[in-house]
Amino acid sequence: xxxxxxxxxxxxxxxxxxxxxxxxxxxxxxxxxxxxxxxxxxxxxxxxxxxxxxxxxxxxxxxxxxxxxxxxxxxxxxxxxxxxxxxxxxxxxxxxxxxxxxxxxxxxxxxxxxxxxxxxxxxxxxxxxxxxxxxxxxxxxxxxxxxxxxxxxxxxxxxxxxxxxxxxxxxxxxxxxxxxxxxxxxxxxxxxxxxxxxxxxxxxxxxxxxxxxxxxxxxxxxxxxxxxxxxxxxxxxxxxxxxxxxxxxxxxxxxxxxxxxxxxxxxxxxxxxxxxxxxxxxxxxxxxxxxxxxxxxxxxxxxxxxxxxxxxxxxxxxxxxxxxxxxxxxxxxxxxxxxxxxxxxxxxxxxxxxxxxxxxxxxxxxxxx
Amino acid sequence: xxxxxxxxxxxxxxxxxxxxxxxxxxxxxxxxxxxxxxxxxxxxxxxxxxxxxxxxxxxxxxxxxxxxxxxxxxxxxxxxxxxxxxxxxxxxxxxxxxxxxxxxxxxxxxxxxxxxxxxxxxxxxxxxxxxxxxxxxxxxxxxxxxxxxxxxxxxxxxxxxxxxxxxxxxxxxxxxxxxxxxxxxxxxxxxxxxxxxxxxxxxxxxxxxxxxxxxxxxxxxxxxxxxxxxxxxxxxxxxxxxxxxxxxxxxxxxxxxxxxxxxxxxxxxxxxxxxxxxxxxxxxxxxxxxxxxxxxxxxxxxxxxxxxxxxxxxxxxxxxxxxxxxxxxxxxxxxxxxxxxxxxxxxxxxxxxxxxxxxxxxxxxx
Numbered sequence: 237x238x239x240x241x242x243x244x245x246x247x248x249x250x251x252x253x254x255x256x257x258x259x260x261x262x263x264x265x266x267x268x269x270x271x272x273x274x275x276x277x278x279x280x281x282x283x284x285x286x287x288x289x290x291x292x293x294x295x296x297x298x299x300x301x302x303x304x305x306x307x308x309x310x311x312x313x314x315x316x317x318x319x320x321x322x323x324x325x326x327x328x329x330x331x332x333x334x335x336x337x338x339x340x341x342x343x344x345x346x347x348x349x350x351x352x353x354x355x356x357x358x359x360x361x362x363x364x365x366x367x368x369x370x371x372x373x374x375x376x377x378x379x380x381x382x383x384x385x386x387x388x389x390x391x392x393x394x395x396x397x398x399x400x401x402x403x404x405x406x407x408x409x410x411x412x413x414x415x416x417x418x419x420x421x422x423x424x425x426x427x428x429x430x431x432x433x434x435x436x437x438x439x440x441x442x443x444x445x446x447x448x449x450x451x452x453x454x455x456x457x458x459x460x461x462x463x464x465x466x467x468x469x470x471x472x473x474x475x476x477x478x479x480x481x482x483x484x485x486x487x488x489x490x491x492x493x494x495x496x497x498x499x500x501x502x503x504x505x506x507x508x509x510x511x512x513x514x515x516x517x518x519x520x521x522x523x524x525x526x527x528x529x530x531x532x533x534x535x536x537x538x539x540x541x542x543x544x545x546x547x548x549x550x551x552x553x554x555x556x557x558x559x560x561x562x563x564x565x566x567x568x569x570x571x572x573x574x575x576x577x578x579x580x581x582x583x584x585x586x587x588x589x590x591x592x593x594x595x596x597x598x599x600x601x602x603x604x605x
Numbered sequence: 606x607x608x609x610x611x612x613x614x615x616x617x618x619x620x621x622x623x624x625x626x627x628x629x630x631x632x633x634x635x636x637x638x639x640x641x642x643x644x645x646x647x648x649x650x651x652x653x654x655x656x657x658x659x660x661x662x663x664x665x666x667x668x669x670x671x672x673x674x675x676x677x678x679x680x681x682x683x684x685x686x687x688x689x690x691x692x693x694x695x696x697x698x699x700x701x702x703x704x705x706x707x708x709x710x711x712x713x714x715x716x717x718x719x720x721x722x723x724x725x726x727x728x729x730x731x732x733x734x735x736x737x738x739x740x741x742x743x744x745x746x747x748x749x750x751x752x753x754x755x756x757x758x759x760x761x762x763x764x765x766x767x768x769x770x771x772x773x774x775x776x777x778x779x780x781x782x783x784x785x786x787x788x789x790x791x792x793x794x795x796x797x798x799x800x801x802x803x804x805x806x807x808x809x810x811x812x813x814x815x816x817x818x819x820x821x822x823x824x825x826x827x828x829x830x831x832x833x834x835x836x837x838x839x840x841x842x843x844x845x846x847x848x849x850x851x852x853x854x855x856x857x858x859x860x861x862x863x864x865x866x867x868x869x870x871x872x873x874x875x876x877x878x879x880x881x882x883x884x885x886x887x888x889x890x891x892x893x894x895x896x897x898x899x900x901x902x903x904x905x906x907x908x909x910x911x912x913x914x915x916x917x918x919x920x921x922x923x924x925x926x927x928x929x930x931x932x933x934x935x936x937x938x939x940x941x942x943x944x945x946x947x948x949x950x951x952x953x954x955x956x957x958x959x960x961x962x963x964x965x966x967x968x969x970x971x
Contacts, residue, residue: 247634255631259624269614271787271795297662297796300817300831326817330828422636429636430835431662452665452691453924458915460691460922463698466665470795472837547823554825556818 241540242581242590247422249585251429254479258429261475273451273468276475281434283481287401288410288418290436292443295469296450299397299419302433303331303367305449305467306415309442310391312337312364319358320367320395321350322550322562323570328369328395329551337364339560341552343567347512348372348523348577351569352380359384365391370399370409372509372546373425373518378404378412393417396436398520400426401488405514410436420469420477425491425520426484428473488518490584494591495519498580501595505602507576521546522582526598528605529576535601541594544579606961610910612953613787617794626840636836638816645839646799648846653773655801657808660834661815664762664784667798668696670815670832671780672730674800674807675756677702681729685760686715687920687930688938689734693760694919702729704928706920708935712877713891713945714741716937720749731757735764735774737914738790738888739877743769743777758782762798763888765791766853770882775801780811785842790856790886791849793838853886855952859959860887863950866963867892873970874900874946889914890950897944900969904948907965912947 251258265276277295285293296302307318318332322341329339342358345351350368366385368376378394385392394416396402396409403409410416418424420432437443448455453464495517499508507525511517523546526532536543550570552562564571580594617623630641642660650658661667677683679701685693687706697704705728707719715733731750733741743759750757759775761767762784767774775781783789785797802808813820818829834842845852864876873895879885891914894900904911918938920930932939948962 245634247636248632251631251634262627263620265794266617266620267614269611269617271613298831298833304830326819326825327831330817330825330830333828334830422634427636429631430837431637431831431833452695454691455923458917460695460917460919460924462924463695465669465695465699466663466692466796468663468796470835470838472794473835545823549823549825551825556825556828 240542242542242594244542244544244579244581245423246583246585250583253585254483257479258476261479262472265472265475271471274471276471276478277469280474280478280481283478284434285436287481287484288416288436289408290411291438292440293434293436294443294446294450295474296433296435297467297469298431299417299421299433300327300331301465301467302417302419302435303327303393303395304334305446305465306393306417306435307331307335307337307365309445309449310365315362316364317360317362318365318367319355319363321369321570322552322567323348323547323573324369324371324395324551325397325547326551326554326556327397328367330556332367341562341567343569344573345377345569347374348573349374349376350381352377352384355381355384359388359390363388363390365393367393367395369395369397370402372523373399373402373520374509375399375402375404375409375515375517382412398424399518400424401484402518403516411438414439415442420473425488425518426477426480428477430470430473432469432473432477434469487584491519491582492517494582494586495522497591498522498582498595502598505598519582521579523577523579525573525576526578527576529578532598532601533578536594536597539597541597542581545577546579548574550574606908606958608909608949608954608958608962610912610949611788612951615953623841623844626844627837630836630840638833639836641836642834642839645834645843648843649799650801652846653775653801655776656803656805657801659800659808659811659815660839661798661800662832662834663796664782664786664798665692665696666832667782667784667800668692668760668762669699670811671758671782671800672696672700672702672732673814674780674802674810675730675758677729680727682725682727683730683732684720684723684728685732686734686736686938687918687935688713688941689736689760689919690762690915691919691922692762693732693734694925697732706930706935708937709941710937712739713737713941714739715746717742717745717749720746724753724755728755731755732760733757734760735767737891738763738767738886740764740767740769740774740883740885747777763789764886765789766849766884766886768884779804780807785838788888790853790888791842791845793841793845795835795838797834797838797842799834852952856887856950857885859950859952859954860885860890862956862959863890863948863962866959867966870966870970874966887950889947891945891947893941893944894946895944897946900966901946903969904962904965909962909965910949913945914947916942918942
């Protein structure tokens, strides 16, 4: 593996900042002897709900399972359709397929998220739900999406996997839809030290069902009300997540100031992720759109900067999606987007020196060529 | 005297060695799959004596994926027992199939004489459970399965370390699932599971499916799930695995002491028949007891944390309503639901605690 002077992530460095607190949290769980759905999960759920401005939150084993369980909970029949975007991590669509419905894609806007203008055309008699994705930590156009969803009586599940703390018009993601799913994967802004996920909602009945659905359908130790899965958030991860959550606002602020600094300094060379009106982005990934992207990426990588692409193949063109019948010409904005996007290193422990190095390499690439 | 059911605070009283290992994990930043999970998978495969081991997020996940790996799909039927943890059956339904139950025998294991008549053209797998950590009669199950051309998936969730004539549970079926839940013989600090198989194609499918169907970072071959073993838990599991043989031996020792202590009370309380060559790991120490509910209450009042696994057989759960079973369908299983009790007999129980448990039982029946 090449060694980068500016690696894409720095999880070990981040963990070292709060190591004492993390170790204490782990020790508390060990001393309690409670490893499954104990007090740490319960406390983290209420703290997370408060953070997202919702009434309820439930810990789930990972973000994918969170999507899957909520979609199963709305009772999809064979042939039902759920609308999402092709420009996302595969779980946004695979969770729909696994819940028994057909993923239907709509194209994105210039900002990489669902285009509400195109949403209405994708709705059919079989549409049951809409899954807008807050990709990269930017809120989707929820006001417009919800207006359509309410008018057409459709369930809205926010895929907020990458967007904890982001808001639109002062209202946090996770509090807009009928329910929302978060990922707590290690590369997320609020992360476990392994996999983790959350569901938020204002709907008490939905959450009561979900509490059973994540735990084998058990109403209590002895009574099973419906067949389901084991998709519980680990008590140990919850204990460490409570530590992380206490630092989230500070880390998000650092992330945002670094992102806005990138924006200012990179604007002459590439299309930078500007915040739209009312948007507060949390920049889980910092994605620019660049001309001659592949060359630039190689140029960066050769000079010690680890740049990635999220995601190089849109979901509708994956081998797994063959049965859905889409072709490369179906979503022009997504295709334009996919050819230009590149994710640059951004995390709270990234230094200005490292950042300047990234900027200098990008500027030299465009000056020389 | 207190005789507690859980022993986790004792098992993990000395944690420095675990923390040393975890520090290495944290320093590496490898929190999703990666070298720590791979090392644990190799170590577990070597312990059981199989070619492939694939870590999963839970034992339930391990079961679902194992069933899918042998071709269980919507419309299939899978044969199992109704006296097991709900996840055995939940996994069948999650794989899209219909659970078909057969009764158990007096050892609480699947009654091998009832399997053949439950087979239909739709049967896609037989899923025997090593219930309570005790192997069922795998040779007879394999004989039927091979003759009928049906794959066997072992639900070895409670049974890491169990053996028949020296051969480990998990090596009999085409694919086998284990749980590493905190109360299992090989346990981690939360949920965890692991699948074993000698079949290369099954292993290839499982590696793909348990990580979103991703062949590499950018390419998705099939719709998959996220059912990965956490590296954190792999690190813990790896260290526990070093001790698992001695844990199992301690459990066996304590179970024998309890068996001996209960001799003379056979009229009221009886351990199951324990055939030669079967190494049970006593994930649950089960006995059949007269006036079970009153006994459990009496034991608990006297500080002995007895439990019941489980009072409601699965075919009588609310979730099973649409399967069309009724009380009376599985008489032995139903009778056991009324008269089994689980006594604390884990590796940290002392001789004094066992003597005390026996004395309370004697007092109850006197």
